[in-house]
Amino acid sequence: MSRRMVHLLFIIGTMASGAAMGFFVVPGQGYADVIRPFFAPPDWLFGPVWTVLYVLIGWAGARSYLDGGAFRLWLLQMALNLTWTPVYFGLGAPWSGLVVIVLLLVAILAFIRAEWPRDRFTALLFAPYSAWVAFATVLNASIAVLN
Template sequence: MIAISWPAVGATILPNLGGIAGGFITRKQIKSKWYDSLKRPDWRPPNWAFGPVWTSLYCSMGYASYMVFRDGGGFNGPAKIPLMVYGTNLAFNWAWTPIFFGAHKLKLALYEIQLINATAVASAYLFYKINPKAGYIMVPYMVWLGLATALNYVIARDNPEGATIKEIQD
């Protein structure tokens, strides 16, 4: 019989909760005139790729956090600070979608993604100190964040804040 580690399952699911919530905002916006009017780089991944990529990343990040929780004594041991930094990273990560897609604040989203990057690097480093595999598991997330940051930068640069759809198209 296979024993299920419910803490591992919970930690793996947790990051996806914010992703699912953000997905409702994103799904509505990618069918909008606002999104259609945005100048986007040709090198961006197709829209359909974002869901599977983020799901994979969220699951791996969540499992890495479980490894740190397990090996670092939970919130009563050396894992406390790494898990707090990770929680902060998730909060910043989940906030990006409502800023970019919900409020259409492209430059604010670009500033905010820097907070995601900083806390992702800090999380990976702190995770590594508790469990090196957990730190390495965070590397694909940081690589994808690099792409997301570049994409956010180009979109913010090429689309003036507050412009009407007609102005963007001209």
């Protein structure tokens, strides 16, 4: 299989897995009543942001897989990424979601650190993702405290 095909499959697979979580795990009515901090972005922003991030995540995953990088860390962060939505929204458990998202952030930063000396471009593909998840961690913690 060509490198381009592997990249394409990783990007499509990553986007599809993220979309599946959004499709199958619908926030309950309780989420509409959640008290949010003043810095919470509007709901419509999450879809476009995650679309871009999933492309970058998939691209980094393909590069890591093909070039012998930190692919196990990539798999770990994907597992944690896909776990957060059903925990936070499906179970309606912001404190448990906070544990998952903190572990996710640690896994993302570990991936960046592992890739940096080997392939800086792959590491940098995760920079926007790490920034967004750091922000989401603060948002998750704030919602947990406020509610």
